[in-house]
Amino acid sequence: MAIGILGRKVGMTQIYDESGKVIPVTVIQAGPCHVLQLKTLERDGYEAVQLGYLDKPRRLASRSERGHVASKMDSKRARSRAAAGVEAPPKAGCEPKRFIRELRGSIEGYEVGQEVTVGVFENVKAVDVTATSKGRGYSGAMRRHNFKGQRASHGVKKVHRHVGGTGSSAFPSRTFKGLRMAGQYGNARCTIRNLQIAGVDVENQLLLVRGGVPGPNGGFVVVRETNKLG
Template sequence: MPGIIGKKIGMTSLFTPDGKNIPCTLIEAGPCVVTQVKTVETDGYSAIQLGYGEKKAKNTTKALAGHFAKAGTTPKKKLVEFRTDEVANFTAGATIDASSFEEGEFVDVVGTSKGKGFQGVVKRYNFAGVGGQTHGQHNRGRHPGSIGACSWPSRVFKGMRMGGRMGNDRVKVQNLKVMRVVADRNLILVSGSVPGAKNSYVVLEK
């Protein structure tokens, strides 16, 4: 199985047999439905498309409604495609759930980080500010200071660390250990933190 779509439920912790407390993220992994199987002969590459989450038919476009009907499933909220060379093992309409994971294996989790809006350099890049409130400075505590541009180069170099939009980026966290699998409820516990807010969509890759 190349991967699965899920939802971040929240965080908790587990105690190992030797007494260590491991912070974990609780993820609802599936159930996902195979909505399309792509092959080299028909699409030029091999992949499977998974759908997750129930969506009302009235909120689904006719094109997508026909796409889901062809796969023999109800409309889904989230669609993700996974490249794989093992497309022969999948059929449209099949279900993939948390039982495909095993305790002790490692996964990569992809999510969208929390959006924080426009932020300054102190919050965005951990700058210290320009100094204290003395020597005539009373309102520069969190400012970036000089950015180096003068008569040369007469412009700001690309990549200069300045204030700007922070968060709401695609983030992948690699090699998170699967600590526990609750297959009957489609829940898994992975060690460490996962990007995104509660109830946000995540993609687990093996």
């Protein structure tokens, strides 16, 4: 059974464990999510649970977004499909959702329309958190790859923060692909694996994980049980 939930990063703080040690934690407001769709082997070729988090106002949702969750929405196609005797797939019957993601894994124990709360992590030790990292724009190699740059003196002119050499000479007389250089940094999907769970607060729908999580405060995150062994 795939264990996971969608949520929002609230921010970081610190708490104390029994021995008085400080634990840095990220607070995630997780769920409640609705199961919108189940992907099955026969139909889709893989198994996954599609979750939706936060309601989207109806005036902002497109008709297809509404149709994705609404159990009864009249349309010409729906009428003709019904006339042909095709059974419509089950719908969640909730409001359209703002943030929709799939969790790959067994769909056992899930059904469409079911509500998923942060309680699913009660017996989980560690999680993987996926989010979009903070965008830093076009950044130099020093910031992006922690290069050292060049010397401040000894004849270095106007290239103190530049990359050094990028290749050899007549052989291979080209620069290898994938060489680390300046470029877009951040604003990319990023997963931090094996974050220990520091607390689950079912009442307030909060999840505390030890350590940092990618993205700004208020950013959407996907939290899954870790796939790291041991």
